[in-house]
Amino acid sequence: MTEGKSGATRLEGDGKRILLILGTPKKDSLCHALAEAYSQGARSKGHVVRQLRLGEMQFDPVLRDGYEQSQTLEPDLLEAQRLIHWAQHLVFVYPVWWGGVPALLKGFFDRVFLPGFAFKYRNRSQLWDKLLSGRSADLLVTMDTPRWYFRWVYGAPAHRQMVRTILGFCGIKTRRLSEFAPVRPSSEEQRQSWLRKAEALGTKA
DSSP, X not given: OOBOTTSOBGGGOSSOEEXXXXXXXXXXXXXXXXXXXXXXXXXXXXXXXXXXXXXGSOOOOOOTTTTTSOOOXXXXXXXXXXXXXXXXXXXXXXXXXXXXXXXXXXXXXXXXXXXXXXXXEOTTSSOEEETTTTOEEEEEEEOSSXXXXXXXXXXXXXXXXXXXXXXXXXXXXXXXXXXXXXXXXXXXXXXXXXXXXXXXXXXXX
């Protein structure tokens, strides 16, 4: 079948190339439903959506020797790097646990966003090149903590980590950060409202 400029088949549309990364190890959760709603909204506008479900991937999330030693990338991580290069827009859907991102998602960054792939330090300089520049990102984040408490009491550590010290460091510009909280006391009506919001975000990808 003939492929369009996006690398997708005509049946998939020829819009923006979107990679959605589901950053939870759980097999079923609100994050899964939000990811599907966002994908549905994006595809309704002709965008091409690929998904990486970290909980279904096979890889060691522990960077065993830091960056001093190379660690062979598993096939799933090589495919992840290929898709990140392919994508114009990245979407991360994940819960906040203990004020930060889940260990599996952090391990994914440790193993995939490597020097020479995501960034490169300049010789004899404290500056670096941002190798993933030109890409944008949406973050869909679930929390049990009320939004105001997470921001004003805890200082929103997970948000700062994602937006500034991971994505921003590599040149990826976060366009929207959407919080869905608090989850634990939420009603079915509230969750359905969140799914509609996620779908609407997808239409604006």
